Amino acid sequence: MSRIDDVTAWEVLDSRGNPTVRVAVxxxxxxxxxxxxxxxxxGTHEAVERRDGGDRYxxxxxxxxxxxxxxxxxPLVEGRDVFDQRGLDAAIEELDGTRSLSRLGANAVLGVSGAALRTASACAGQPLYRYLATEYGVDGTDEEGRLPVPMINVISGGLHARGGIEIQDFLVIPHGRDSIRGCLEVAWDVRQAVRDWLLDEGHRPLVADEGGFAPPLDGIDEAFELLVDAIETAGHVPGEECSLAVDVAATHFYDSATERYEIESLGRSFTPEAFGDLVVRWTEAFPLVSVEDPLAEDDWTGWRRLRGRIGDGVQVLGDDLLVTDVDRLDRAVDAGAANAVLVKPNQAGTVTRAVDVVHRALDRDVAPVVSARSGETCDATIADLAVGLGAGQIKIGSLARSERLAKYNRLLEIERFGDPEPPSVSAAAFGPE
Structure with missing residues (x-):
């Protein structure tokens, strides 16, 4: 046993310059x-962070x-065994007394949970990814883990860009490569081609919260077309060497009073059925292999209907719908509403909850995608988490901004100095094996 000797916390700033919690154990x-x-x-149903209110910040x-x-x-965790992650997390949850962790604050709880995990790996004398693979890995993944396929943001809209088109993120997925290095080279080529187009058109290559470009576009299709052209310009084959993904984040332009999706960039208002038709058309018209949050977070009927229409060839990825929650994941699988789940530790509130979602997803043939947030830091824990748990996919952001690059660089470091399995497309997801 290695007992926790001390826990300290302080306020720091995230990638948007907003305060956040840092914890040392x-x-x-x-x-x-x-x-x-x-x-x-x-998402409405995710764990609730604690903010001060008032005038400050x-x-x-x-x-x-x-x-x-x-x-x-x-005072609760000092003296506990640092290797007992599940027991530690459960004790803090009990102290909080709410499912949402709203009394103490999910940012307070996760800060301690995440710091304890990192301390445990240090006490074990192992890199974090290897410690995770050894302690929490799944069958079929060895003690070195497995490198994930990256899902890389190139164009942003919605709440991440605050202007332009409503769709939140347009991403590329390099596949068929056997290394993180190779995947990033393909994505860099594509991103650079988009940047060149922006400059040729006289636009400034400004970036949004996750490092994606936020150009003035006439509509949603133009973003897809721009990415397809960029893949070809970069010398790659769309749909074979590099495919597209999209984070619709539909909850944020859904009007619950009218039960319609308001798309100002198209000058139209859609019923759930009609908006589902639009999403299906995107999957048919473009090399689109992953669609995240295509409908509102509580439209279970619409998700089930859309998932049935799209089939297994496209990843229907739940974020706001599932909020890194085992019970909501089970409900979605039972209903046939999604075949992939985004895994965000701060959405869950503890390391244990996030690990359990990855395990449940893999047990139920659902693809887990470990994900960063739009307000990030240079903490690279999620890179180790994705490798150690053998999640198969990771969504970090664009190839820009230090809080994103810290995680990509950590994956490159693990690839260079460790011996994890190479990236490979999960069977439930997309593209050629």
């Missing part, structure tokens, strides 16, 4: 640090969450 002379990210397009301060760590969580 010490045990036996080792120290693990974890910094909590934050989302902009948050326009209410977004986290001194109350820091105090929750210092005053309540630290």
């Amino acid at each position: 010490e045990s036996g002379g080792e120290r693990g640090v974890f910094t909590v990210p934050a989302g902009a397009s948050t 326009r209410g977004r301060g986290v001194t109350d969450a820091v105090a929750a760590v210092t005053d309540e969580i630290a």
Whole structure:
């Protein structure tokens, strides 16, 4: 046993310049640090972070969450076995007393949970990905884990860009490559081709929260067409060497009062059935292999209908629908509503909850996609998490901004100095094997 000796927390700033929580856990002379990210397009059902309110940072301060760590969580966990992640997380959940972790704050809870995980790997004398693979890996993944296929943001809209088209993210998925290095080279080629187009058209290559370009576009189809052209310009074959993915984030332009999707860029209002038709048309017209949050977060009927129409050739990926929650994942699988789940540790609130979602997804033939948030930090834990758990896919953001590159660079480091299985497309997802 290695007992937790000390827990400290303090307020730092994330990639949007907003306050967030950083926690350090010490045990036996080792120290693990974890910094909590934050989302902009948050789902109604996800764990609830704690913010101060008031005038300071326009209410977004986290001194109350820091105090929750210092005053309540630290006395509970100090003296506990740092290797007992499940027991530690369960004790903090019980202390909080809510499913959403809203009393202490999910940012306070995850800060301690994540820092304890990093301390445990240090005490074990193992890189984090290897510790995760050894302790929490699944059958078919060896003790070195498996490198994920990256899903890389190139064009942004919606709440991540605050202007232009409503669809939140347009991404590329390099597949058929046997290394992270090779995947990133393909994605870099495509992103650079888009940047060249922007400059040729006289646009400034400004980027949104996750590093994707946010150009003025006439409509949604133009974004898809721009990416297809960029893949070809970069010398790759659309649908064979590089495919497309999209994060629709449909909840954020869904009007629950009228039960319609309001798409100002198209000058139209859609019923759920009609918007589903539009999504299906995208999958037929473009090399689109993954569609995230294509409908509102509680439209279970619409999700089931759309999933049935799209079939297994396209990944129907639940984020706001599933919020990294085992019960909602089970419901979606039973209903035939999704065949992939986004895994965000801060959406779940603890490391244990996130690990359990990955395990349940793999058990039920659902593709887990470990994901960053739009408000990120240079903490690279999710890179190790994706490798160690053998998740198969990761969604970090674009090839820009240090908070994104820290995670890509960590994957490159693991690839160079470790011995994980190479990236391969999961059977439930997309593209050629």
